[in-house]
Amino acid sequence: MIGKRIGGRTYYYLAESARVDGAPRVVTQRYLGTAEDIAGALPGGAEPGGARHRTFGDVAAVWGTIQRLDLVRRVDAVAGPQRAKTTLGFHVALAVLHRATGAGASFEEWWAGCAAQDLVRPRPPKAAVTTAAHWRALQRLTPERITGVETAVAEAVLDLLGDDGTSALAVDVPQFAAFTAADCTVPSACQDALAGLGLVVTRDGAIPLASRVYRRESGAAPTFGALAGELGERYPATDVTLVFHAGQAAQLDLGARRGFVGSLPPADHPELLTQPASARRRVDPERFAGLTAIDTRATVDGVRRRVILTHSATLYAAQYRAFTDELSTATRELDGLAAALEAGTHRGDRTQVHAEISRVTRGRRIGRVLEATLTGTRTGEIRLTRRVDEAAVARLVDEYFGKQILVTDRDWPVAEIVTAYRARTYLESTFRWLTGPAALGPTPRWEWTPQRVAVHALVSVLAATVTHLMRREADRAGMNLSVGELLDQLCGIGETVLRYPSTGGRPRSRRILTDRDPAQQALFDLFGLERFAP
Template sequence: MAHIHKKMKNGRPYYYVREMARVDGKPKVINQVYLGSPARILEMAQGKSDLPSKLQTQEFGSLWLANLVEQEIGIAGIVDGIIPQAKGAGKPSIGDYFLYAIYNRMVAACSKRAMPEWYKHTAIQHIRPVQISELNSQKFWLKWDQVSEEHLTSITEEFFRRVNEIEPPASDCFMFDTTNYYTFMASQTDSKLAQRGKSKEGRNWLRQIGLALLVDRDKRIPFYYKEYKGNCHDSKVFLDVAGDLFSVMRKETADDTSLTIVFDKGMNSEENIAAIDAKENVHFITTYSTYFGEKLASTKLDLFTPLDTEKNKKLIENDKHDDLLQAYRTTGEYWGKQRTVIVTYNPLTAAKQRYGFEKRLLKLQDFLFEMQSKVSRGTSHWRNKATIEKRYKERCAELHLPSDIYKVEISVIDGALAFNFKKNYYKIERYIERLGKNILITDIEDWETEEIVQASLDRWAVEEGFRLTKDEEQIAMRPIRHWTDSKIRCHIFTCIAALTLLRLIELRLRRAGLNITAKTAMQSMRQLHSCLLFMPKKKETVRMLEDPDDLQGQIIRTFGAQIVDGVLQR
């Protein structure tokens, strides 16, 4: 409910329109608009006040923040310095098309077709002027068609070089991982990158594109990426990019510094480990499949000891001793050399996995009863022994269960098939023993167990980057709306550049004591609008910024600015 509220300041009355509502059962002010002194209110009533005839609000804060960080790198300048501009091409330049695509990815990712309409509702002309109508999908296609793979490689190298100047690596440990992005590209569309393979999101029937990413452990800033064919196995990708990885890792460190690369079990092939062993002062930490390391995974829990980690300390403070992460350390010969081996056990993970395992086991049991019924009735398509065995194994694969967890017997009795099954309790027990356990293998001997385990756990830094690229609102690398490999590469670069700039923003905020994600910061800053006021008396327009809320104010101050009387000041 709205009402007029009077305040006395220095003995003079000032009036506000206040809106009240009950919040948690108590009346609170939910909105307040300043009207002014009695004289000003009288002028408004008589139509004499110099009020705007109309106003226009535009999204300001998020783009201002994106532009502020990007100015330190100068992406448009990098591109235009590498790709010569055609005579009479004018603006926007090729670099500008990359720049405005990156801004869009950082704030509210949309298609190139929708981009002009999105920019119309922003204050981009106040921040970094551009002919918005030129930012259409056809112009993007024509401009990006001039970018070769060699051009993009040079652009990427210069971009990361400038990022390294601003934020050099703070660690000698790097995280490497791969993922893939499905597309809706038709089978007949010519593309070497988009291929059918094992989708990490289970969409194996769609063509997909792979991405390898290297990030710094402490700052979590991307330092290298590589797109690759969607049907290429992770281990092959690692071998293909190993030379580049070692070069990038070494670039910002002294030659005698020991470097460590952390990756998962999908890449620990003989060739890859040999490539690392051949490099001086380069070490690795990798996970190892509990399926192949069944003996290690079956290690009795009385050999495990709790780790001295920060998370365990907090659990002890909360009297949760049964939830402590534990580890068992030993050595063993792997990939032709003696290595350090650590088996970890997480009780919470084990409990979750046990619950999931029992649910899947019940599903398999229901399927077996259904199979038994169909076989005993002689149902059509259930009369061939090989076909029945195949269906059972396929169902086990769907449920991610080993096929020997049940003993299945198909026999012939009186000329008809009989189907019987029973649990293999030995195999079930061995399977349960592996739950909650993880095997780590490294060539590092002088690190404490806690250091090795924490380095492996920190691989979430690169996984978090992949999650952000798959966010539907921000970055949104998929769906990939480009249909040629050259445009796909340009699109991937804009997404990685957006991810990097967002991480730079997050680092600055954290150093200022604001422990929020870049996504939270951008969502908050999107609500800070620029207001364009049309003043009929003065026959002019006036631009003013909204009053920032507490979080917006902190973000703006972190980047060395403030809003005073609607004006942004450095």
């Protein structure tokens, strides 16, 4: 650095010297300013001229997991030779990163508001990080490539899991997403088409390995058994267990089927519902607080099967709350009907009044506990009284609330049976997170074609693969979090970018991470975010 005295003040330059023709010469110099300018531009000198906050932890953890799965290279291997500078694999990786961390923002907003632009390398051109460019690039995903990508990523997952990935579950997520019909030309007349998703996932962590999206209202939706068989054929070397809920049990012949975990309608086995609470045992206080169970056997579809009656304190509270709301609504409606009959404003005959009572008490639970009595036969003289049978309420609550009946032919511990059965619930929660506002579709919204639906499903499934792999690692480290809770914790690890005044060149900036609480620090260490830190 050299100084030049001009007008009584010293101005500094950053100079580089070299020998030219054997003599030392200044070959380049850059103006820095006065001593005060330099001090003000240095961190720790004058205050910065501006600052902005960006999300860091969730983006860094997801991108690090994408790198561990070698997603870009694996997708490009499936795609084959490409001309584009930004390859299909890179676009898919960006789409997965955005889907998992976008939080309702468009590609452009998300890219500008998070640390991805400093973490993702090679840095994509600005024109590639837009919603339009995203959908345009992903048009190259043909059905064959989509299947190939899923297979390649599944191989990466199984390599990471080792022996833990040899056992899988087949599950159905019937409420996967809704898409506006592709042939709709008048937006106001468009109706959403419901789509379901069949999945094969690892038993350990419910990490997706294969999927099939289907339209539910087309009349051609596959039965759950056929869907599971189709997906299972893609992993013939993997031991696949069918997971179903009580509403699907009637579609399956459990007497002949092998390899399943599911639930049965509680009313089908009243002898289990009346078992005393003292017969239940705690399942796993650390993983399932408030869950108790009875492990026994019962006849299901003509065959003696292992059945497990579970009682969840959380489910009990939710069901009791919903029931009391339902009962309160029914009694309020009956009281209104009684008042209208008393005042003479309701002029219906006895048959019409009976029909209204039946409508109000049509729920099976309400019909058991709410009694309505009519007196009088002529219009204008009919009167209504109602009574809540508290003894019936107590019996209903004791017999049904908080209880589920699981059936299986597996000899796994009860905790593993419960975990397998709840895999569908975990996945539904994940897809609600991933396919909510962050899942921006084509513009205009009603231009959903079958290919775009398939691409949307692939990106969602890959995002679930990445986040469930992260969730599994957090669970093994003693942090039992849902995908939403995990990403929320990571999102709390932010980055502040401080901008300092220019000294003649580009403005100087400094990136620092926000303070972390103990839970965030544990996740920071678990996912090795130090390597991405400024």
